[in-house]
Amino acid sequence: MTVRQPRYSKEEFARRGDEIYESQVRSQVEEGNHGKIVAIDIETGAFEVDESEVAACNRLEARYPDAQIWIIRVGSRHVRRFGGRTKKSV
Known part of the structure; x- marks a missing residue:
């Protein structure tokens, strides 16, 4: 099994991930997916949505x-x- 190595600093990784989510992904997934996980490839912008982190x-x-x-x-x-x-109290 090949171990994948990060190619970016933690800060750059987070910046790219947040930027792609806000500019490309959010508008496509927000409606009807509240609470679900979005996995985003920070190099291609490709993404998957699922209830499970592992599945996505x-x-x-x-x-x-x-x-x-x-x-x-x-x-x-x-x-x-x-x-x-x-x-929360009702």
Whole structure:
């Protein structure tokens, strides 16, 4: 199994991923996909949407085996949440 090496600094990786999401992907995925994962190849702009990070990444890698993948959750600034949270009162 070949280990893929990052070709960009963390900052450049994040900048490219966010820029592609905002300029090319967001308008295509936002409606009807709230909370789903978007996996984006930061070099080609290709993307996949799924409930599962693994499924989205696997499909993207099947199309682009050398993809540099940035993951974002539709409608959120965070892919995951750590720690507790307060329940909303109804």
